[in-house]
Amino acid sequence: MRVLWGAEGAAARGPRPRQSLPQVAEAAVRLADAHGLESVTLANVARELGMTTSAIYRYVDSKDVLVELMVDRAVGEPPTLTAATWQGSAREWAGALRERYRRHPWLAQVTPSGPPRVPNPIGWIAGLVEALSSEPGIDGMRVALLLDALVRSYSAVSRASQSAPPPEWLTGALSARFPVLTSGMHRDWSDPDEELAFALDVVLAGLAAP
Structure with missing residues (x-):
């Protein structure tokens, strides 16, 4: 985690690591994109990188930390907002985040356990x-x-809608x-x-109301 924030300090003694932390995160993202989040284990990521399971612990010490690094990699750097109004900026932001979830559907399976700790989501x-x-x-x-939660929720619905209908x-x-629910x-x-889009309309209209 400190590496992502540029606070890793002096390099530890010993052999130079064969992979970088971003490469480890990218390998895990590839696995999740191809086979789902459940396929991501430290052993599988190590195999993807051609290393032993014990070697992967030089980079991450748990799957929870690995998933945080994956989220940082998958959401990427934040967009430059160019809309002329604050409502337009909010829609632009939500649309860009929705696109990240579309590219990486497994993101909707990641349940936040607290505030983000990695740079890109905070950015x-x-x-x-x-x-x-x-x-x-x-x-x-x-x-x-609030918009982050909306995008995550509707992205989860999108993922679930691909399963068999009731x-x-x-x-x-x-x-x-x-x-009373029949027509709906x-x-x-x-x-x-x-x-x-409807949810955004409701939220933004409520925020704009006097």
């Missing part, structure tokens, strides 16, 4: 906070965390028990991006 938050800093009454940090009997049972159940919910 994303800082970028939106700065873009909203001149708007009176708008708490940029809260907005960034059986017909379940649809019928739900309609019978909860008739027959709507086309297959486009999570449309639902995300």
